[in-house]
Amino acid sequence: MTKVLIYGGKTGWIGGLMHELCKEKGLDVVLGEARLENRETLAKELDEVKPTHVLMAAGITGRPNIDWCEDNKPATIRTNVIGTLNVADLTNERGIHCTIYATGCIFKYDEAHPLGSGIGFKEDSFPNFAESFYSETKGYMEQMLKCYEHCLILRVRMPISDDLFHRNFVTKIVKYERVVNIPNSMTVLHEMLPASLAMAQKGLTGVYNFTNPGVISHNEVLDLYKKYIDPTYTYKNFTVEEQAKVIKAGRSNNELDTTKLMADMPEGVVINDIKTACDLCFQRMKVNLEKMGWLPDNMPEEFKRN
Template sequence: MKILIFGSKGYIGGRMLEAWPEAVGTSARIDDKEAVLKALEEHQPDAVVNAAGKTGKPNVDWCETHQAETFQSNVTGVLTLAQACQERGVYLLHLASGCIFYGPSPDPKGWREDDFANPSAFYSRTKYAADLILSRLPNVGIARLRMPIDDRPAARNLIDKLANYKQVIDVANSVTVVEDLLNTCYSLVQKRGRGIFHVVNPGVMRHQDLLRLYREYVDPNHSCEWITAENLVARGLAIKARSNCILQSEHLRELGIEMRPIDVALRDTMIKYAKAIKAESTDNDSPNAPHLDSVQAANSFQFLREKPKQMKGVILAGGRGTRLSPLTNITNKHLLPVADKQMILYPLQTLLQAGIRQIMVVTGPDHAGHFMNLLGSGKEFGCNLTYRIQDESGGVAHALNLTKDFVDGDNCTVILGDNLFDENFFPHISSFKEGAMTFYKAVDDPQRFGVMELDSAGHVLSIEEKPEQPKSNFAQVGLYIYDEHAFEIISNLQPSKRGELEVTDLNNTYLRQGKLTARPVRGFWSDAGTFQSLQQATEFFSQRSNKNA
């Protein structure tokens, strides 16, 4: 498949030309139709990618004072190129911008591909103007990206930008990791994806997230002043306010194209970036190398300098299961069958899929022997299982506290034994470093659960345990990830009105400390704690088992 790239001398176009063996570049101007047609005739491409356009130097404020040039490239040029491709019947993938959306979206999950944008800056207006026309043309795909993050130092790389700014705003955004962008755009060309695609990594990134990793892997001495978005213009640091927004990527998923979650991709990219920086710093005063004195240099590139903490797993399988009486009169509810296997095997599988091999099961004394008979040492499942008896019920946080010696300063993933998922949480669990992470799912009966209130960017505002008037329909599911500080927090918790140490109080403490993150559950979930939910789980997993048979 031969791909012709316009704008191949630019940042993203050059990366595409290097990454795709079948690609060729052209220096033809996209606003010169004769030159475009000549390039198409010369190269006879199967597809065209447009990476040309005006973004301004040093930034998009340039476009405010150079409107004619910006319009000529971002609107006239794009439509000229599209017209030529239409005449020759060649598929066109146009690299567009997600910076056409400003602020919260009508949908809490983020701006959708077909939402009408609200651009403010002249640059954003020109990008959106081209989108409006291209989106109506056949054989054209529009790939919107946002604030590219690359593992190579470059002026356009968001890592370099933020690391060099003295003042930085801490806002939540969707962003695009270049490695994933290259793979996704290639897939779009292969599939001849038509319409608009938000080519952003799933999840939300704050500038503090990026710079925290920068300090961890590149320069531990880095510092900056944190300012508000309003200060950016008020202090004269920008002419126009910048776009900050969260984007959904449903159209990519419909084509079967997945990008890595941003927390996974960002850490991987920063590690590679640190290696690239270290290599440059040893190359005799490379112009791109950071200017550090000889004393700092030995300490500034300590990427992977500490062995990551081990992730251990905890399955909480206590309680009397009274809502499933009389089935639970003679056995623990977590040993009841769901489809073709016992309930406890589902949360065990969730931990195993996440790569966890050191697991503790906490249960009551009445049926502990039954768990041991079923699960044994864990050898059959490729893990090491240990057991802890909870002599009396005292709440989820109380049960977790019993595992303190087992966790022994490591991080831990905690799953309730009646919470069944059809989703792989490996990306979240494998990339977890510190604080706490919770998960949520929209439900019809939030009063039964801990309810999470979220803002438009997906940040947790509050968590209430089984409220009479829920602030949202997002249930906090029974899956949590904690660092070693969880046990210190539990030791200071007070029993609730129910006389228990509540996991909601534990999570709210992390929330007050600014160390709690939340992620949505996109696949199936059931707590299997009532006859209705147990039946739903049985039906779901039975159907899935039949499909796989």
């Protein structure tokens, strides 16, 4: 019987969503209490809970964005490096399958993977983006995590949910006055999180590009927001060079190859291409927001552009 222990489920976004999903599936699920940097406490919890699967969704991305990590490097290392390695190492010692929700923001378009070429980075591609401390540590981490044969490492990118939660990629870019317009691989959580659970239960391991197939641009995402959520919404574009003047850390833009993911996807799991998945996501978002009475003039202040 599957027994799931989730780290990052109490205060984390993806961890919380995975907790709800596991409950919906009728699984025996426990939320981790241990501080991940405390190896002894973590080991004790694993021995007491005795899970068959650990979902590692704890991590620091910074508030309101990864620029926070530039000024809080020790705290970032404590969770994203020490904590993650503790979970990987201790579950390895106990023979527990471990799924790690990692990031695909460790690449940038280059000569071998040009923008608009359709040539995506593969699972064995070496990270080429370290222009933010967050991505730099994640790039180091992936190389170390590959040593653990029991780990399923999922490269999530620009996650999108069916609401306006503050961590949602849509919510972030909607609040900006200006955005860059670059096609990217992205992860629609409504489709991909159930897939991650199915992959864990199947016992898959190794690195996977965990995004919907294909790419979608910032403008295309905002146009869907305008179409389904707020017809009065407007936005402006600016260049990557102009963006660099108002952020502390660089931002990753890339396309990930999903051939391996789709080939190994457990039977019955449906993953749409990113443009279809985003359109369906905004349709669900409209229904969800209408139920909450948020469309479009009376949204809470924290979801409005400053």
